[in-house]
Amino acid sequence: MNPRLSRAPEVSPVVEFWDWQLDARCRSTGSQTFFGTEEETRRTRMRRERDAKLICSGCDVLDQCRTWALQFDExxxxxxxxxxxxxxxxxxxxxxxxVQY
Incomplete structure (x- = not known):
């Protein structure tokens, strides 16, 4: 997946920080599966999202990817x-x- 680094941490490049992406199942898939366009219809978006989630479901680094996206507000x-x-x-x-704790 081609990460959008606009909210990436301001740290020096450290291989260990990004290394999980090397094992991502989506590495060989075009970014159009994971990132839609403004012109896509609702039906197309739903199909694209379903297909992307199917790829993610079998990924060895699903948790690291999810954590990354949540932590850096993708x-x-x-x-x-x-x-x-x-x-x-x-x-x-x-x-x-x-807040409850």
């Missing part, structure tokens, strides 16, 4: 088997849980 695409809306809801849920 606002586009499918990461760790989650859409941007699903990640937004998960971050909200995590904040509510933190």
């Amino acid at each position: 606002s586009h695409g499918i990461w760790g088997g989650m859409t941007a809306n699903e990640r937004q809801r998960e971050r909200s849920r995590q904040r509510r849980v933190q």
